[in-house]
Amino acid sequence: MAFTKLNPHTKHREFSGLPGAIGITIGLPILITFFALVTNETYSLQGINLDIPAIVAQLPQSKQAWIELCFNKSCWIVYLSWFFVLVGLDHILPGKIMHGVELRDGTRLEYKINGMAMSSTLIVLILGRLYQSEGYYLPELQFIYDNQLELTIVTIIFSFMLAVFVYLISFIPLRKPNGFKTNERVLSVNGNTGNPIYDWFIGRELNPRIGNWDIKLFCELRPGMLLWLLINLSCIHQQYHTNNGQVTDSLILVNVLQAFYIFDGVLNEDGLLTMIDVTTDGFGFMLSFGDLAWVPWAYSLQARYLTIPGNEIILGKFNLCLILAIKIIGFYIFRSANKQKSDFRQGKLNHLKSIPTKTGSKLLIDGWWGLSQHINYLGDWLIGWSWCLPTGFQTPLTYFYVVYFGSLLLHRQIRDDAKCAGKYGKDWEEYKKRVPYKIIPYVY
Numbered sequence: 001m002a003f004t005k006l007n008p009h010t011k012h013r014e015f016s017g018l019p020g021a022i023g024i025t026i027g028l029p030i031l032i033t034f035f036a037l038v039t040n041e042t043y044s045l046q047g048i049n050l051d052i053p054a055i056v057a058q059l060p061q062s063k064q065a066w067i068e069l070c071f072n073k074s075c076w077i078v079y080l081s082w083f084f085v086l087v088g089l090d091h092i093l094p095g096k097i098m099h100g101v102e103l104r105d106g107t108r109l110e111y112k113i114n115g116m117a118m119s120s121t122l123i124v125l126i127l128g129r130l131y132q133s134e135g136y137y138l139p140e141l142q143f144i145y146d147n148q149l150e151l152t153i154v155t156i157i158f159s160f161m162l163a164v165f166v167y168l169i170s171f172i173p174l175r176k177p178n179g180f181k182t183n184e185r186v187l188s189v190n191g192n193t194g195n196p197i198y199d200w201f202i203g204r205e206l207n208p209r210i211g212n213w214d215i216k217l218f219c220e221l222r223p224g225m226l227l228w229l230l231i232n233l234s235c236i237h238q239q240y241h242t243n244n245g246q247v248t249d250s251l252i253l254v255n256v257l258q259a260f261y262i263f264d265g266v267l268n269e270d271g272l273l274t275m276i277d278v279t280t281d282g283f284g285f286m287l288s289f290g291d292l293a294w295v296p297w298a299y300s301l302q303a304r305y306l307t308i309p310g311n312e313i314i315l316g317k318f319n320l321c322l323i324l325a326i327k328i329i330g331f332y333i334f335r336s337a338n339k340q341k342s343d344f345r346q347g348k349l350n351h352l353k354s355i356p357t358k359t360g361s362k363l364l365i366d367g368w369w370g371l372s373q374h375i376n377y378l379g380d381w382l383i384g385w386s387w388c389l390p391t392g393f394q395t396p397l398t399y400f401y402v403v404y405f406g407s408l409l410l411h412r413q414i415r416d417d418a419k420c421a422g423k424y425g426k427d428w429e430e431y432k433k434r435v436p437y438k439i440i441p442y443v444y
């Protein structure tokens with residue numbers, strides 16, 4: 001295993017190293033499979049008492065039945081078609097070319113940003129299919145609703161295989177333009193331990209690509225995020241066709257709020273180019289599974305829960321407005337705080353108070369960034385609450401998202417604190433004295 005100047009040996013291991021990597025690789029796929037088993041018409045989740053034997057009884061009881069579940073032909077054909085049609089669209093749809101941050105080999109990768117064209121194409125296709133349909137019945141959406149467990153398994157296996165693929169190609173030297181001293185790929189600073197399982201999990205190569213097509217950026221915002229949208233729509237479709245054309249306000253609200261979040265992400269994809277996922281994290285099982293399986297199947301839990309007969313919730317105008325207000329406040333904090341930092345970094349807000357650092361860049365201690373070190377995380381977390389509250393208080397499981405996302409943000413804050421302490425040294429200590437709260441002002 002070669003560790004070179006370009007790709008130094010990774011010493012620090014995230015998630016407690018190998019045990020954490022193995023735990024997540026086994027645990028999270030089981031969790032989303034569990035979600036599929038408790039949000040269906042056979043076992044409808046109610047309260048906190050889980051009938052484990054009844055849940056497990058839904059799983060195949062023989063080896064043959066397991067094989068049929070994992071390799072369900074029609075689900076594989078549908079999923080592969082979905083994935084590769086999106087790949088094709090990504091290639092042919094127009095977009096603006098943007099550059100990523102400078103990499104350790106001095107290059108800056110080109111990215112095609114075509115989220116707008118992709119979203120418009122998908123919306124036009126869905127509206128076109130609805131217009132053609134008889135009684136607004138779309139077999140594609142029904143297929144998704146009827147095959148949640150099978151499709152969950154397909155996305156897990158596919159993300160596993162994709163992670164193997166990108167791990168293997170990370171060893172193939174790249175042909176670089178003349179003048180480059182090395183033909184090594186740029187690896188992630190976190191994914192070059194030399195332990196194959198850990199590196200496969202965390203992501204060995206920083207930006208795996210086939211030609212100019214960037215696998216990581218594509219997976220972050222296309223097949224999983226848009227599948228999440230389709231799963232949510234399939235829930236409305238199901239309720240509409242089984243409930244005399246009626247759809248509850250709670251299910252509509254979850255759909256609208258999450259669709260807004262999905263399109264906001266897809267339409268602002270250039271923002272991702274400077275985020276830790278693209279600049280620092282390698283693409284391995286963690287991201288592959290996260291993007292392709294976890295996002296669609298864990299984030300759609302609320303809509304799937306609300307579709308099951310018996311779980312319907314009518315919010316009424318007051319509750320609906322209250323939840324909407326939480327969403328608007330959360331989104332306002334999230335968007336304006338991120339914009340303030342980005343504008344400040346571009347030299348646009350020089351009237352705001354800041355402290356200089358020895359690296360040359362300043363740290364903002366005013367406006368949103370005077371309230372806490374990651375006020376934007378608070379906004380994002382409030383958005384998460386607005387997705388869970390429409391499910392009422394019948395079961396804590398539908399609040400899984402805010403617990404999970406809260407832990408993710410806490411972990412991210414710790415990672416970012418370590419990164420900034422390393423980068424800014426004493427200036428970071430000074431910054432933390434001036435802005436003592438980490439996420440929630442006056443609380444934490």
Ligand code: NDP
Pocket residue numbers: 275276334338341361362363364365369373374376377380412416419420423
């Ligand atoms: P931040 O947007 O908080 O960015 C942190 C970086 O900003 C630091 O590393 C530092 O980078 C710079 N910085 C920190 N403090 C200051 C300051 N006071 N003044 C100027 N620059 C500062 O974190 P993330 O990148 O983690 O998150 C970005 C957004 O993405 C957030 O809104 C978050 O909620 C969201 N998010 C969403 C997730 C999801 O799954 N939906 C997951 C994770 C994040 P530098 O080296 O440039 O100084």
